[in-house]
Structures are given as C-alpha cells and as structure tokens.
Amino acid sequence: MKTIQKVLIIFCLMLSFQSINAQDRSNPWLVSVGFNAVGLQGDLIGSASLSESDYKSMSFGVPSLSVFRSIYGGLSLGAQFSFNSLKSETNVSDAKFSTIEGALKYGFARDSKVSPFLKAGFGRTSFGIGSDDGFNAATNATDTYFGGAGLSFKLGDKFDAFVESSYRSTQDAPEGNYFQHVFGVALKFGGVDTDGDGVYDKNDECPDVPGLEEFAGCPDSDGDGIADKIDACPDKAGTVEMNGCPDTDGDGISDIEDACPDQAGTVDMNGCPDSDKDGINDKDDTCPNEAGPIENNGCPWGDMDRDGVPDKDDACPSLGGSASNNGCPEIPEDIISELLSESSMIQFMASSSVIKGEESKGVLNKIKTILESYPKSEIIVEGYASSDGSKAYNQKLSEARAASVKEALTALGTVGSRISTIGYGEDKPIGDNNRAAGRKINRRVQFSVSKK
Structure with missing residues (x-):
C-alpha cells in the first residue's frame, strides 16, 4: 500500500511541472486510453491459486489509462493504470489483474x-481471485519494475x-514475470494559442495576430501568398519579385517606388517614361515629344528666324x-564697299571739322539706313x-x-555706342598733298565695319 502511495505522490508532483521548459510547448500534456493484453511467463511462484497452467497465456482487457507531461526535450513523466481479467483454462475462477505505475517516457523523431x-x-501489480465479495486490489499485490518500447x-x-x-518483473509474492501489450489512442492538449488562429x-x-498555418x-x-511581416505592401496584392x-504598369518597378505607377518607364526616370529621350521624364517635360534642355523645361529653344x-x-x-x-x-562685302564709296563724298572745309554740303547729309542718311x-x-x-x-594739329x-560724323549720325537716330571713332592725322593720304586737289580729297572720313 505504501508503494501505491509513492506512485500517487510522484504523479501529483508531475502535475505541478507546468513551468518546466517542455519538449512540446504546444501540447505538453498527453492522455491516452486503450486496451491491454497480459501474457504470463511461467508459474507465479508463491501463490498456489495462480498458475500459468490454470490461465490462458494471453488475456485481453480494458481499460488502460495514462497521463504524461513533457518535461524536457523528448522526455516525459507520467502515471498509468491498467485493468484486466486473467481468463481461466480450468475450473478456477478468473483472476483480476491491475497495475498502477509511475513512468518515464522518451520519444524519438x-x-x-x-x-x-x-x-x-x-x-x-495486483492479482486476485474473483469472489462474491468483489475484487480487492490489495490481494496478492507486488512491486513491479518494467521497461518497454512502442510506436506512436x-x-x-x-x-x-x-x-x-x-516486460515486467514482480518483486514480492506472487513473484514472476509477464508481458503487457497496450493498444490505444492519445490526446495531446495544453497548448497555448494566444491569437486563436489554430x-x-x-x-x-x-x-x-491571427494568421495562417x-x-x-x-x-x-x-x-x-506573401506574409504581411515580409510584405512591403501588405494591403495590396503583389509578387515575390x-x-x-504590385507593378501596375509592368515596368519592373514596384508601385511604391514608381513615380508613374500607371505608365511604364525606366529605373533612371523613377519609373516614368521619357518619350523624347532628353533625360526629363514626361510628367515634368513641357514638350514630352520634342527633346529639349532642362533649363527650358524639356522644350527645344526657339529659333524664330531659323538661322540656327x-x-x-x-x-x-x-x-x-x-553664330x-x-x-x-553681317554687313555683306558689297555694302561695305558702298560704305567706303559713300564716305568719300563727305566733305570738310580746310582746317575745319564742320561737314559741308547737302550731298554730305544725303550720304549720312544712307549710312543710317x-x-x-x-x-x-x-x-x-x-x-x-x-x-x-603741323602734324599735331x-x-x-x-x-x-x-x-563730327558720329555726332551727325547720332542726331539722325543711330545709337552712339555702335559708332567708334579714330583719327589718323595726315597719315594715309589718298591724294597728293602738294596739289590743292589732292589736299581736298585728303580732308575726309572713311567707314569700316568693326570685327569685334
């Protein structure tokens, strides 16, 4: 009886191991129910009432019950109980059979x-002869050690x-060894599912967060098909790539990185098209179909006179x-020649800068035009x-x-900044200064076109 109490104490301790890091935290508890078969091995020495010759070599009975709690890795601690009735082969009564045990179990794979x-x-283990008084589990009870194996x-x-x-070995009267086979089903429970998603x-x-298996x-x-935790767009269906x-326009750039998600574009344009290939995406290009610089908003510079x-x-x-x-x-050569020709008609009095004659005024008007x-x-x-x-004079x-000529042209409306002047004195004569006619034509002005 003391041995049974020890087993019950072990079982109660096992029930308190809720805080142990179990092999299967999902379902640390295992309860099983099944039926058992007992196979006697030789006479049960020490009991005249129990002999292998009086009973069938294999007896089947119910129930077999067990409860186990995973405690570490594949190791579990538990308690189990079996009941059977050894079937008589002779005139003796059937023998009642029961076990109550503590056990360690180790699972692989x-x-x-x-x-x-x-x-x-x-x-x-208890063996007892049936009687009208009922079964007494203490009758012929003996300590038993056992070891076994199985498949789940x-x-x-x-x-x-x-x-x-x-295989079981009894230690007290009645002494003897026997096999016990158990077949059944087991329920695993005790798992924690905080979000209730199974x-x-x-x-x-x-x-x-409730999710999917x-x-x-x-x-x-x-x-x-992509879990939210690794999905850059958890609320919009997309692809692994x-x-x-999503990539709405199919340009290989995801919508969240695509500045133009509805128009196929290129990576360097942030997903936008550049129809005229001027390096400015169409949405920012005032002239999307004509190449132009960014300084002119993507439009080509105008050339109203088409001179390039x-x-x-x-x-x-x-x-x-x-250019x-x-x-x-530019003033063409024939006009330049005309300027040279006309300039010779502007006349000055001797020792004077005053322009003389109506002909000179006509020349000035032509130059202005x-x-x-x-x-x-x-x-x-x-x-x-x-x-x-004198030369200095x-x-x-x-x-x-x-x-004097510049002043006259300015008075006619020509911008003065367009006219520069220079004096050469008596140098570069075009007539003979020893003759009056030569000196007359040397008192002159000439026009040339500035090359700057």
Missing part, C-alpha cells in the same frame, strides 16, 4: 508521422494512435544671322587731314572730323 519511444517505470502514429495535431509492449504560440511567428501563424492580408507590392542660333542666344531673333555675329546679319538694316553691326569712323598745318583735326 517527434515531428515524424511515426515516432518510436522507450518507457520505464515502477509501480504495483500521428493522426493530427492533437491525436495519436499507439502500440507498446513492456497555430500554437511555440510555432507561431506572429503569436499576437502556411505562413507559420502570420497573416497575409492581401492574399498574395516586387517584395509583395537659338533665340535665347540670338541678339537678332527676328533677323537671320550668323559668329550672335545671330545677327544701312545701320538700321544690320542692327547689331558696329562701324568705325576714321578721320583724316591734309598736310596743311592735323592729328587733332582728324579726330574732330571723325567725332
């Missing part, structure tokens, strides 16, 4: 469909079927010109003198004559 296990323990067959997350065999917290990578307990809100995000010089650089945007003259027309036709051209007025007087006189 616990995640497999079929898991082998070993079991060993100690308890009490996974039927689901919570149910197993199992079969086991153990995936136990031990295996749930998102234990506080195929995603280890994590949700897939958009149903794209796009980290769970952009209006922004063209000093004469409405007049065709050359060398900033887009303005030429300058208006070439608005960005500049001219140089060159003043000359005859050899009358003639130098100043030539400068005064050039200035």
Whole structure:
C-alpha cells in the first residue's frame, strides 16, 4: 500500500511541472486510453491459486489509462493504470489483474508521422481471485519494475494512435514475470494559442495576430501568398519579385517606388517614361515629344528666324544671322564697299571739322539706313587731314572730323555706342598733298565695319 502511495505522490508532483521548459510547448500534456493484453511467463511462484497452467497465456482487457507531461526535450513523466481479467483454462475462477505505475517516457523523431519511444517505470501489480465479495486490489499485490518500447502514429495535431509492449518483473509474492501489450489512442492538449488562429504560440511567428498555418501563424492580408511581416505592401496584392507590392504598369518597378505607377518607364526616370529621350521624364517635360534642355523645361529653344542660333542666344531673333555675329546679319562685302564709296563724298572745309554740303547729309542718311538694316553691326569712323598745318594739329583735326560724323549720325537716330571713332592725322593720304586737289580729297572720313 505504501508503494501505491509513492506512485500517487510522484504523479501529483508531475502535475505541478507546468513551468518546466517542455519538449512540446504546444501540447505538453498527453492522455491516452486503450486496451491491454497480459501474457504470463511461467508459474507465479508463491501463490498456489495462480498458475500459468490454470490461465490462458494471453488475456485481453480494458481499460488502460495514462497521463504524461513533457518535461524536457523528448522526455516525459507520467502515471498509468491498467485493468484486466486473467481468463481461466480450468475450473478456477478468473483472476483480476491491475497495475498502477509511475513512468518515464522518451520519444524519438517527434515531428515524424511515426515516432518510436522507450518507457520505464515502477509501480504495483495486483492479482486476485474473483469472489462474491468483489475484487480487492490489495490481494496478492507486488512491486513491479518494467521497461518497454512502442510506436506512436500521428493522426493530427492533437491525436495519436499507439502500440507498446513492456516486460515486467514482480518483486514480492506472487513473484514472476509477464508481458503487457497496450493498444490505444492519445490526446495531446495544453497548448497555448494566444491569437486563436489554430497555430500554437511555440510555432507561431506572429503569436499576437491571427494568421495562417502556411505562413507559420502570420497573416497575409492581401492574399498574395506573401506574409504581411515580409510584405512591403501588405494591403495590396503583389509578387515575390516586387517584395509583395504590385507593378501596375509592368515596368519592373514596384508601385511604391514608381513615380508613374500607371505608365511604364525606366529605373533612371523613377519609373516614368521619357518619350523624347532628353533625360526629363514626361510628367515634368513641357514638350514630352520634342527633346529639349532642362533649363527650358524639356522644350527645344526657339529659333524664330531659323538661322540656327537659338533665340535665347540670338541678339537678332527676328533677323537671320550668323553664330559668329550672335545671330545677327553681317554687313555683306558689297555694302561695305558702298560704305567706303559713300564716305568719300563727305566733305570738310580746310582746317575745319564742320561737314559741308547737302550731298554730305544725303550720304549720312544712307549710312543710317544701312545701320538700321544690320542692327547689331558696329562701324568705325576714321578721320583724316591734309598736310596743311603741323602734324599735331592735323592729328587733332582728324579726330574732330571723325567725332563730327558720329555726332551727325547720332542726331539722325543711330545709337552712339555702335559708332567708334579714330583719327589718323595726315597719315594715309589718298591724294597728293602738294596739289590743292589732292589736299581736298585728303580732308575726309572713311567707314569700316568693326570685327569685334
């Protein structure tokens, strides 16, 4: 009786091991029910009432009950009880049979469909003769040690079927050894599932959020087959290549990184198209179908006079010109020749810078008209003198004559900054200063076109 009490104490201690780090935190408890078969091995020495010759070599009975608690790795601690009736082969009555035991169990390959296990323990075995007074479990009770092995067959997350065999050795009268075989089903329970999604917290990578078993307990809100925790767009269905995000325009850039998610574009344009290939995406390009610089918002610079010089650089945007003259027309050679010819008709009195004659005024008006036709051209007025007087005097006189012509052109409306002057004195004569006619034509001005 004391031995039975010891077994019960062990069982109660086992029930208190809730805080132990168990082999299976999902379902640390295992309760089983089944039927058993007892096979006697030789006479049970010490009891005249129990002999192998009086009973069948194998007797089947129910129930066999057990409860185990996983305590570490594959190791479990538990208690078990079996009841049977040894069937008589002779005139003797059937013998009642029962066991109550504490046991250790160790399972292998616990995640497999079929898991082998070993079991060993100690308890009490009782043999008794049936009578009208009922069965007395204390009758012919003996201490028993046992060891065995079995197989568990996974039927689901919570149910197993199992079969086991153990060899048992009794220590007191009646002494003897026997085999016990148990077949049954087991229920696993005690697992924690905080979010109630059917995936136990031990295996749930998102234990506080309901999810799906195929995603280890994590949700897939958009149903794209990518768990929310690794989905860059958990609320929009996407692809693995796009980290769970959609690519609406199919340009290989996910919508969250695509500045133009509805228009196929390129990576360097942040997912936007650049139809004219000018390096400015269409949405920021004022002229998306004409290549142009960013300074002009993607539009080509205008060239109103079509002279090849952009209006922004063209000093004469409405007049065709050359790049060398900033887009303005250059005075052609025949006009330059005409200027030289006309300038000889401007006459001065001797020792004077005063322009004389109506003919001179006509020449000045013609030169003004030429300058208006070439608005960005500049001219140089060159003043000359005859050899009358000193060289220094003639130098100043030539400068005064050039200035007088500039003043006359300015009075006619020509911008003064377009006219520069220079005096050459009595140098560069075109007539003979020893003759009156020669000195007359040497008192002159000449025009040339500035090349700057």
